Amino acid sequence: MPAADLPLLIDAARAAGRIATSFTGPDAQRWDKPGGAGPVTEADLAVNDMLTDMLRTARPGYGWLSEESEDTATRLGRDTVFIIDPIDGTRSFVEGSKTWAHSIAVAEGGQITAAAVYLPMLDKLYTAGLGQGAALNGAPLAVSDTERMQDCSVLVTKPAMQPHHWRDGTPPALKRGHRPSLAYRLALVGEGRFDGMLTLRDSWEWDIAAGALIVSEAGGTITDRAGLPLRFNNPHPTLDGVIAATPVVHAGLFAALKPPSP
Structure with a gap:
């Protein structure tokens, strides 16, 4: 409701x-x-x-x-x-x-x-x-209209940019930013001030829940690191990482990431 x-x-x-x-x-x-x-x-x-x-x-x-x-x-x-x-x-x-x-x-x-x-x-x-x-x-609010990965700005921490996370061993070239609050990072994507937000660590639901809807309702795409829709109120209330971005940037980040280990 x-x-x-x-x-x-x-x-x-x-x-x-x-x-x-x-x-x-x-x-x-x-x-x-x-x-x-x-x-x-x-x-x-x-x-x-x-x-x-x-x-x-x-x-x-x-x-x-x-x-x-x-x-x-x-x-x-x-x-x-x-x-x-x-x-x-x-x-x-x-x-x-x-x-x-x-x-x-x-x-x-x-x-x-x-x-x-x-x-x-x-x-x-x-x-x-x-x-x-x-x-x-x-x-x-509406997400940004960035159409090329080369031009994108992403809120992401240094550990997520380590080579072993990426398919060819080289993270994509992008402008990197950071904010301590995960909820604020997601809101900034929804606001269009950044083109994406990426975390590859298990994330607590309470850090992600509100921001996730702000991103999606602003026209962005948000999934876990495996590309699956986020689902909340899990028995163990964590999510397997988060990719949140404009549709173009989300597709680019997901394609460049190594698939998570089974």
Whole structure:
């Protein structure tokens, strides 16, 4: 129900921004998660608590998947699920950077139907509803019109450009950029500021869900690294890498990549 859910996600994203910005990133209390899973701060937890209360009260029948909540199998029995990253780019938040985001999505039957990615320090609110298009602060979005791989700019980290990932041992020539937040990287593709985004690592659903709909509703193509459609609310909530780009650039990246190992 994107028409019903999207206004709720927008309100939730803006409320999350008010909470997160009430903390001073470098001074916020922080901990390191077990197993090298990265940092978490008191701001992450405060935002997660608010979103849990606000969203689950509004939609008590929906399942719940959040980076900062204990995951249970209960969500697997729900056809519709919230998929949340309270703060995507916590390291950036801790460093006092502005490029962290709140990522909030609804998945129905494994498909994202409503999404919001909000960067409160930049006042950028990206939204999308299934079949309704994508927008930035209410203005419609469309992916870039780049037609040649030689001209493309892609958000990608150095490890993904290592020769062993590519069919001929040589990564394609492209202009490379980076942003710490995966949700923001995807939103920038939807905005048309970059032609693509590539990650070859297993990716948590909460980092990808909202941005995935923004890309597709802006006219882009998004798959896993094997070229398969993304499906959400998996028992183990990860995706096998992500290729998100304009249709031309997606085709070029996919053709140049080595197939993933079986």
